[in-house]
Amino acid sequence: MSASPVLTATDLTVSYGDREVVHGISFDIAEGETLALVGESGSGKSTTAHALLGLLPEGGRVDAGRVLLGELDISGWSDRALRSIRGPEIGLVPQDPATSLDPVRPVGVQVEEILRLHGHRDRRSRRARAIELLDRVGIDDPGLRARQYPHELSGGMRQRVLIATAVALRPRLLIADEPTSALDATVQRTVLDLLDELQREEGTSILLVTHDLGVAADRAARLVVLKDGRIVEQGASDAVLAVPREPYTRQLLADAPAFATGFRRPDAPPFLRDAAAVAAENPYAIVAEGLVKEFRVAGRERFRAVDDVSFRVRRGTTHALVGESGSGKTTTARLVTRFHRPDAGSIEVAGADVTAATGAPLRAMRRRIQLVYQNPFASLDPRQHVVDIVAEPLQNFRVGGRAERRERALALLDRVALPADVARRTPRELSGGQRQRVAIARALAIDPEIVVLDEAVSALDVTVQARILELLTSLQAELGLTYLFISHDLAVVRRISHTVSVMRRGRVVEEGRTEELFHDPQHEYTRELLAAVPGVGDAPQSREVLA
Known part of the structure; x- marks a missing residue:
């Protein structure tokens, strides 16, 4: 040199x-x-x-x-x-x-x-x-x-x-x-x-x-x-x-998310390829209409975190909510899962209106929709063995006896490609990728129809991240799962989602099929997010993926 x-x-x-x-x-x-x-x-x-x-x-x-x-x-x-x-x-x-x-x-x-x-x-x-x-x-x-x-x-x-x-x-x-x-x-x-x-x-x-x-x-x-x-x-x-x-x-x-070579993107489901299928049925797993959520901030006026947000997610597909921190995407996900109650608007999950659900109807809804968080170490009990963590939802919903629940948990660990000896370990004995697989296995324990993934891969190395995305895609194909995927990373979203809503300051500024949005973004903010993807400017592979 x-x-x-x-x-x-x-x-x-x-x-x-x-x-x-x-x-x-x-x-x-x-x-x-x-x-x-x-x-x-x-x-x-x-x-x-x-x-x-x-x-x-x-x-x-x-x-x-x-x-x-x-x-x-x-x-x-x-x-x-x-x-x-x-x-x-x-x-x-x-x-x-x-x-x-x-x-x-x-x-x-x-x-x-x-x-x-x-x-x-x-x-x-x-x-x-x-x-x-x-x-x-x-x-x-x-x-x-x-x-x-x-x-x-x-x-x-x-x-x-x-x-x-x-x-x-x-x-x-x-x-x-x-x-x-x-x-x-x-x-x-x-x-x-x-x-x-x-x-x-x-x-x-x-x-x-x-x-x-x-x-x-x-x-x-x-x-x-x-x-x-x-x-x-x-x-x-x-x-x-x-x-x-x-x-x-x-x-x-x-x-690397921006390059996306060596990763098979999810196939478009039939309804995206065949317009007639859309007219023949109404296959929505999630319908959100006009959602509004405000929070009281000490010494200030009420802050509107979600402002008139609407989207629909068809069964068996992945819909992504994309935006920076503070865009309202996580609050929207918590409205859909009813950890927050909306101030206005409506939410349907698997055809049932759950906007104001409480008690038994809300509990029934929770069997249909499960949440995987960003940080698996924080969301897993460090004192429990992995097999007990995965079996916990079964216990909470009183499904089966102890032996049956253990057998189901072991089968789920195998399904998410974890070795059998992981069952006897605690979360601190696992890698980040292994912990996230445990969190996914736990979410699947009670056979939900919908899984909400809130920045579920953003804390992982790109190699581990790619393996988790591959796992999610294969599980969706096997089980017919519907995903609501929350992310700030458009390159990751490009790998896994079929449709996208781009959020900014609590509002949806652009939405559509993933391929179309990436090929021809209409809103300046979407173009800004795409331009921020690392590697897009220099790598020939990335231009093919994100152009």
Whole structure:
């Protein structure tokens, strides 16, 4: 490379206890370059990034290898010595702002902290610099925001606060560890654009850690692909994406939502192919008409979260509600499942009006419609064994005896492709993908007609996500299930849905068949969501899918 490396890692080996998890990794990052470490969970990418800074969790250690910061060998430095380069030389943008920011201190004070730790003694100048940094990363009214607490900011704003902290001392290298994985697509694009802008203006090098090849394709000049703690492929992004040499890289490419190669999209059901079938029957599983839901906010006027929303979902199909956080899609899903009661409008489920249902009619409706949440770890009882979690709905509805319920739960675990020994484990012993399969098995326990999936794959790596989408498609074909699929990610929606409603600020701004909406979006907001899909601009495969 023509530019000299800002950082070089040579034969880096990392262990946790007796288990080696990173096996002799070598790479370098040039001045002003963006390099992406790509791989699924457990590939060693975050461990590698944290090892560079001496920030491994308890029990982790670097066993071998060298790390050069420019010409300076920082291998084996103590934590105290490494503190002198964290901030001024290397900045870190962690993945989750919810856990990385102190909930009991204003965000401005937290940005000031790194300045104080590195010798900025004057409180007034620190405060001014913190506000300047918040403004620099595009936070509106930075003086006000500096006095607010993390919970008062959106996810995108919290991530910007972390970026402001990471760039406060103008480091030569910025390590961004999954910096946008928890964000909506449009917010994700804005944050990544910000990193690009900072790089251009400051000449900062960026090590981008991500599981998504679409993000890497958009933002990195070079890729290093990791699997099981080893580099399986590396090179220029264009070359790796155009002709991936290794099967694992090809699988990551196939699983990336924007590229969608190697995934068989759901067949259009007969009613979408045959207009006569529509006239011959009235096969609606869900009918929502004119839904309105308002919430009272302390000190403010009532907030209308859902505003005159209508849609229909035919039996055996998948209808997606798409939009950013705050668009009203999750509130709409909770109205359909009657966890909220609408202030206006009507809801029919499987032909029955459940708008005002209570007691026995509401309980009967709950047998027909089940909900799968975004975070399977939070929605599964950590104290129960998996077999008991799956059998719980059967117990609640007094279906069968104990032995019969256990047999049914074991059969469901097999149906969602989980090994038999999972039944005896607890949720904390499972991977994220396994936990979500358990949640799906539980939702199917009482043979519902409809399953509502609320961001059910957004917390998963793209590879695991692809397997769950394949599972949902096969279950729908086998069981005739109807899905209401809630998502902020249009690329994922493209893989699984037959029809779509695009929501913004509580209203439906566009709806229609998935293929038609993706081929010719009519509303500017829909076009904006499509443009925010990572990888669309650079990957030839993505243009075929999303054009």
